[in-house]
Each structure stands twice: as C-alpha cells, then as structure tokens.
Amino acid sequence: MTGIVNRPRCSEFPAVEMDFALQLIEKTAAKQEQCTRNVPLVDVAPGMVLAERILAPNDIPKMPTSMKDGYAVKYSDCPGTLKMVGVSIAGATNTRTILPGECVRISTGGVVPCGADAVVMVEDTEVERYEGDEELEIRVLKSVEPDQDIRQKGSDMKKGEMLLDVGCEIGPSEIGLLRSFGIFGIKIYKPPTVSIISTGNELRRWQAQELDDGFIFDSNGPQLKALFESFGFEAIEPVIVADKPDCIESAIRQAARLSSVIVTTGGVSMGEKDHLKLVLKRRLGLRIRFGRVWMKPGLPCTFADGEIAGRHVTVFALPGNPVSSYVCAHLFAIPFLKGVSGHRKIHATEIKVKISRSIKLGIRPEYCRAWLEHSPKELLPIAHVTGEQVSSRLASLVGAQVLLKLPSNEKQLEINSGEIVDALNLQCPVVKRPRVSEWPAVTMREALDSIDKVSRDFLPETKAYPVAALQCGRILAEQIHASENIPIARVSTKDGYAVRAEDGAGKRKVLGASFAGAPYDKIVEPGFCSKISTGAILPPGSDSVVPIEDTNVDEIEGDREKVINISVVPLAGDNIREPGSDVEEGQLLLDIGCELGAAEIGLLNSCGIQAVEVFCKPRICVVSTGNELVEAAEEAVPLGKVRDSNRPQLISLFQSQGFKPIDVGIVRDTQSEIEKSLRLASRYASVIVTTGGVSMGDKDFMKDVLRKMGFQILFGRVWMKPGLPCTFATGEIDGNKVAVFALPGNPVSSFVCAHLFVTPFVRSLAGCVSNQPSVIKVQLSHGITLGPRPEYCRGWIDSKSSPPSSSSSSSILPTATITGNQISSRLMSLVGAQLLLILPEKTGEKTRIERGETVDAIVISKI
Numbered sequence: 001m002t003g004i005v006n007r008p009r010c011s012e013f014p015a016v017e018m019d020f021a022l023q024l025i026e027k028t029a030a031k032q033e034q035c036t037r038n039v040p041l042v043d044v045a046p047g048m049v050l051a052e053r054i055l056a057p058n059d060i061p062k063m064p065t066s067m068k069d070g071y072a073v074k075y076s077d078c079p080g081t082l083k084m085v086g087v088s089i090a091g092a093t094n095t096r097t098i099l100p101g102e103c104v105r106i107s108t109g110g111v112v113p114c115g116a117d118a119v120v121m122v123e124d125t126e127v128e129r130y131e132g133d134e135e136l137e138i139r140v141l142k143s144v145e146p147d148q149d150i151r152q153k154g155s156d157m158k159k160g161e162m163l164l165d166v167g168c169e170i171g172p173s174e175i176g177l178l179r180s181f182g183i184f185g186i187k188i189y190k191p192p193t194v195s196i197i198s199t200g201n202e203l204r205r206w207q208a209q210e211l212d213d214g215f216i217f218d219s220n221g222p223q224l225k226a227l228f229e230s231f232g233f234e235a236i237e238p239v240i241v242a243d244k245p246d247c248i249e250s251a252i253r254q255a256a257r258l259s260s261v262i263v264t265t266g267g268v269s270m271g272e273k274d275h276l277k278l279v280l281k282r283r284l285g286l287r288i289r290f291g292r293v294w295m296k297p298g299l300p301c302t303f304a305d306g307e308i309a310g311r312h313v314t315v316f317a318l319p320g321n322p323v324s325s326y327v328c329a330h331l332f333a334i335p336f337l338k339g340v341s342g343h344r345k346i347h348a349t350e351i352k353v354k355i356s357r358s359i360k361l362g363i364r365p366e367y368c369r370a371w372l373e374h375s376p377k378e379l380l381p382i383a384h385v386t387g388e389q390v391s392s393r394l395a396s397l398v399g400a401q402v403l404l405k406l407p408s409n410e411k412q413l414e415i416n417s418g419e420i421v422d423a424l425n426l427q428c429p430v431v432k433r434p435r436v437s438e439w440p441a442v443t444m445r446e447a448l449d450s451i452d453k454v455s456r457d458f459l460p461e462t463k464a465y466p467v468a469a470l471q472c473g474r475i476l477a478e479q480i481h482a483s484e485n486i487p488i489a490r491v492s493t494k495d496g497y498a499v500r501a502e503d504g505a506g507k508r509k510v511l512g513a514s515f516a517g518a519p520y521d522k523i524v525e526p527g528f529c530s531k532i533s534t535g536a537i538l539p540p541g542s543d544s545v546v547p548i549e550d551t552n553v554d555e556i557e558g559d560r561e562k563v564i565n566i567s568v569v570p571l572a573g574d575n576i577r578e579p580g581s582d583v584e585e586g587q588l589l590l591d592i593g594c595e596l597g598a599a600e601i602g603l604l605n606s607c608g609i610q611a612v613e614v615f616c617k618p619r620i621c622v623v624s625t626g627n628e629l630v631e632a633a634e635e636a637v638p639l640g641k642v643r644d645s646n647r648p649q650l651i652s653l654f655q656s657q658g659f660k661p662i663d664v665g666i667v668r669d670t671q672s673e674i675e676k677s678l679r680l681a682s683r684y685a686s687v688i689v690t691t692g693g694v695s696m697g698d699k700d701f702m703k704d705v706l707r708k709m710g711f712q713i714l715f716g717r718v719w720m721k722p723g724l725p726c727t728f729a730t731g732e733i734d735g736n737k738v739a740v741f742a743l744p745g746n747p748v749s750s751f752v753c754a755h756l757f758v759t760p761f762v763r764s765l766a767g768c769v770s771n772q773p774s775v776i777k778v779q780l781s782h783g784i785t786l787g788p789r790p791e792y793c794r795g796w797i798d799s800k801s802s803p804p805s806s807s808s809s810s811s812i813l814p815t816a817t818i819t820g821n822q823i824s825s826r827l828m829s830l831v832g833a834q835l836l837l838i839l840p841e842k843t844g845e846k847t848r849i850e851r852g853e854t855v856d857a858i859v860i861s862k863i
Contacts, residue, residue, distance in 0.1 A: 013291025029339025047232035091628030173830035176649025179632030189342030202517030223602025266320030271495030397599030439716025593769030615767030692745030
C-alpha cells in the first residue's frame, strides 16, 4: 500500500474533456456482449428494448372497412334515394353484394360490403320511409367521392411491412400495436444488473436512530438505486464499506459475482482514505480508462473495466459528494447502461433554454441544476438555478429538471440573464336516433377546466410509507422540515490540511488527522496543522483548509509527515462548509405535492427520515366495448373481428405512469352489458376508462347508459382531432363516487384523449401539484395542411435534420416530424411518437403551416 508520506501531491490521472469521456463510454458500451431473452407479450413492460425486427403478419385492415357511422353506397347513386338492404356493424359482417340503388347501414369499423365504393355519414342523410323502427329507404343529401370514408385493405399496414425495428424502446403504443397483430412474444435485450457500493468510514444506513459526531447518513446508495430503477434497470440493495483497501476490494469482488456493472461512491479524490483507484488498478488489475473529467461537479469521476474472476465487469467510481455522484451517474452510468441494453439513443437530450439570472463561470465547465418555467410569451423555457450549486448540497437536486451546460471562464467571466444555453433533459331505436349529435362540442380549454374542477371534489387518501420502500413517482402529502443542520459542524470540502489562516504561508507541524467519521479533537495551536479529508469536521482552533495540491512535505518521521510547507496564503473560511450551509435546522426541505424522484429520496435518507405521508394513487379500471373485439391472445381472428389493442395500450400507459390499472375486459355493445360492467368496475375503482360506443352508430350506447345511471355528463364532445366524441361524466354507483372517461374506440383517438384528459385527472387525484404535461416549442420539418378542427398530430424530434428555418429565433428550436398518415385508426402513427403537435383549426387567412414555422407540442414520452 502507498505510504502516507509518499502519496502524490497531484493526481496521476490527467483530466479528460467531457466529449472524450462520453465517446469513450459509448465505444466501450458498443463492444459489450448484449444478452437477449424471449418474453411473452403479457410480460412485456414499457422500457424494454426490442432485439429483433418485427414484420406485419397480415394486412391491417384485412378487408375494406368504414371510417364513419353511416351507409355503404355506390358513389354514382349519390345524391338520391336508396333502398336499405342490410346492416354491417363491426363484428357482424353483411355478405350481400349491393346493387345500384341499394345501400347498407354500416358502423365505424364495419366491413364494407361487396359492390359498395363509398360511405356516407349519418349527418348527410335523412330517412324517407320506414316501417316501425326499421329504415326502408334513405335519401343521401350530398354527392360523394369514390372511396370516401373507407379504409382500404392494407391501408394502415401491409403484410410483411416492418412494424418495429431492432433497438425500439417498447412503450404503451408499441404494446398495443403488437397485440393488435396477435404477436404473442418478442425478443428483447436483457439489461445488466447494477451493484452499488458506498465507501466511507463516516457513513451509516438511515435505519440508525442516533448519529455520533462526524457520522452522516448514506444518501448516495438510496439515491442511485432510485435513479437506476427509474430508468428501468435493476439495482441490488446498496452496501456500505469502510475506507480500507481490503474492505473495498472484497466488496467489489462480491459485487462482480452478482453484476456486470458496479457503481461506487467516494474514495476517488486525493485524500488519505481515498483508495478506490489504487484498488481498481493494482489489486483488481482493471484498466482505468479515465480517472478525472474536466467538469464541475465530478472532477475525480473514474471509469474502469476488466475481468474479475473470469467475468468482465465495468466500474463507475463516482465522487462521494451526493450532487457529484448524481450528476456523474446521469452523464456516464446511465448512457452506458442504455448502450449495453440495446437503446438506439443513449445520451440525454439537449435543449435550448434561457437563463433567468446571471451566472458567474468557473475554471471548469459546469453542470448547474435548474428547473424550467414554460411561458406562452417565450419561445424557449426559462431556466431557474436551484439555489447554491456546491457539490455537497443535495437540496440543489430537488425539483431539478435539467442540467445547464455552462462553459468555463476561458472566454467570458459570466453568462448574463436572458442568454441562451444548452441544457440536458434529466417526462335507441334506429329511426329515432339523432342525425346530429345532441352534445355541443366544447373547446379544449372548457374540457380541461371541467376535469380540473371535478378533480378538486375527489378527496385524495394518504398513508404513511417507509422511506426505504419509496419508489420514484410517489407524491408527498406532508411538509418535510430538517430536524438538524447539515452539515452539523464545520467540515472540509477538500483533502488537505486544517490550518489557522493568520499563520499565513510557510511551514507547519502536523499534529494529527481528522477523517470523515473520525474527527480530531485537539486544538490546532499557532504553527501547527492537522491533516483533514473531505467531509471531516474541522479541529478546534483551525479556520481554513489548504488543499494537498498547495503543499509539499518538508520533513518526515518514519512514514508520517512531520512538517509541511504551504505554498499559498490561506484565507479564513477557505474550503469549509459552515454548519447549516447545505440545510438549516427547521428549513422546509420538501413541500406537499412534491413528486419524489431519486434526488428527493436521497435527501430524505440523508436527513435520517424513516417514514413520510404520501398520497394514495387512485384506482383505475379499463374497459373495452365492442361486438367486433376479441382478445389480443386469440390466434385466429374471424372475418369482421379485430384484436383489442385499446385495453392493453391504455393499461400499459397507466402502468408507465406509476398506476396499477385493473383490467375489466371486453364488453359487448348492449346497454345491459355496459351498465353491468360499470357497476362491477365501480366496486374497485373511482376512475373508469372505457373505449368505444361514444359516437353516433347503432351500437353507441355509452352516453345513454351513463345518463340512465344518473351520471352528469360534463361534456360529450370536444372540438378536436382525433377524439371528437370523447366524453367525461361523474356520478355515484351504489354509493361509490365515480368519474368516467368514455373515450373513442379508434386506438389513436383513445391514446391521445387518455394523455390529454385522463392522465392530468388521475395525477391530480394522486396529489400531484403539476398535473399537466410539458409543452415545448418546435419548428416543423415540413408543411402541414390545417383542418376544420384543432388537431393533435403525432410527431417526434428529428435531431438529424438541419433546422428548416433561417431565422435566428427559430433555428435554436428542435425540429419535429410527424409520424406518417395521421388517421385515427392508424396505430402505427403512435409508434415512436414523442410529441403531440398542437395545430390550430384552419381559418380564411390561415389554411396551412409551412415548413420551419413554430408550433406548440405536448411531450408524451422521453425526448
């Protein structure tokens, strides 16, 4: 082992640039052997990564089907009077060929009969003759075009066309798509398991009731475990080891038996107890690819790999300061884990932001923590720095949404308020049925206001939850105040020497040493000093810390330093954290409504808090209605039937948001069956989400059933596309207060409406203060023709295309591309979608948005 006196006064590892470090990690990840496994579709979860190319096993639709409720006709017969010769509803096909002068009543999704070449909407007809409740003749009031409102065979997807490619990250839309084709299993990449080791004599697990002087609760382990799990990686329960080479080596060898990726915190700087790099290089024989990165926070971050007991392992040795370890895990460990798990995109997305106040720059590039304010008056989000940015201040991570990438002060001393910087993203009988809907279409704003008002009438439940069992996404139901100062005493921010500033530069006799967890309690007299490690309590009498780099050994005694020479003039308070400088006793740490992430969980652990009050998540039931629906697991699908993709898609969506939805199954299109299913669902949940049965077809009974059951229908249509017939109602069933979202049956419509309406509602019931999705500004990569209704087009961020706009204000915005044909039945338009582009309705002055123009976009998945 290296003797204390012979330890280097400067690091043997040159600090590499950030770009070099990231490229090295990317190349190393690409060379790793990727494991795969076959998974039944029922066990597929959002976040898994596809390891095979999936091709469409058949055409979608298999036969020409109707896009509207109305009548299948020959276009050459219109306008005019037509004889009714049958009915074709979804799930019950009419096989009769229609002749000139004839028509067939048809529902959305119904198979178009032979001989018909157009569909006329109900609104464009009137009944001329009927017998009882049966239509005999109708009059078509308008001329129609060939193929009007018909989905031709294979128009959504042709057999053999690629559905999903290798590296696709599975989300709710992809699960719905796979189920709609009857695919029963897929091959995915198996992500590595991560072991976490916290090093430090001063560390104690949070279960310890009392802390002796010099000890602190370990926040790094719980924080990193929560972080890795939030990205879908399995992390083994963290362990704490002492600052001894034997202990560190043993812990890493044990971890290597369980994991191929090991993350350690602490022991990577230049202190007397910093043995990590020595253990990795000399004892374990690993190759240290970099031992320092020219950045702040995180300078001593280390990346190493090699074989331990015949097994290849990768080690990320992160600094012990909680902010440094968190930032380095985001920048280095997460991209590596993504790379070896098959992800196409491994690095965090960069966005442009405008800073709210001036920031002084340092000698190293810095990653400042910040939260974003979205203003409709601003093209870019406004970034607010989360207080003081010292690397020990865990509270600076709370609420942080981005890492601001600040340059060094080589070219400028500060960045002024309002400047733009890059940031990393840390997301009835037939005849009497109405010919026009009785429900006026409300605006989006009116719909959201109705939902928000109802959400305040549902009193959320709370429960006490152990901090050790907390997962990201829980919402805090109480205020959390600090029970003590952090740090509790004056501590060092550097490895070096505790001195008296008034003694100035020059020689000092070394009295002893103060380590984290083992403070030195003798008084530092004039002319003397004490060795000190990062995080250690200052000995009495000292008021400054001189880093080891600014000293030389002048005299030794055995293997101990006797006299050192200080080459700089120390100032009182240098490299010292004052008591309460991170957190003051009584300070509000977390407020009611705070969504707990990895940083917040780490903060709770660091303060020794054992349990917190959180909001209970509402229970959600999901129901699909439709005679045409069969379970996705059905191998053979009869003509006129389709696999239900809505239910699996919505269940997966709610699961990805941290809820546990209940599957109520498929319900037939009868009023009695629908009412029965709603009554059943109300026993288990306060929120019921249905799909189908809300338009104007023969079998669209949902609104009638809700009204019959005494529900108040707050809106029955929303002026939007897709999702016009979306319905929201509240009421009581057998004494249980229930909210019902009746969504359209088209899979794209139901998915979009779930994002826009259901998600904000259930997040509000879960106690979330900010329940609306993020909205960003984007510029379009191509022109789009506007329609008569506001439209929510599915799109994705196109990072490869050059900005289409030449204006300086727009060229800094991300470029968005729509995901192909946007008809509401085409589930493929959701695959890979990251955004819902908000397009206004057309006006006399504006009928099109041109390439390069700016629009708002709702973020629906990670970007």
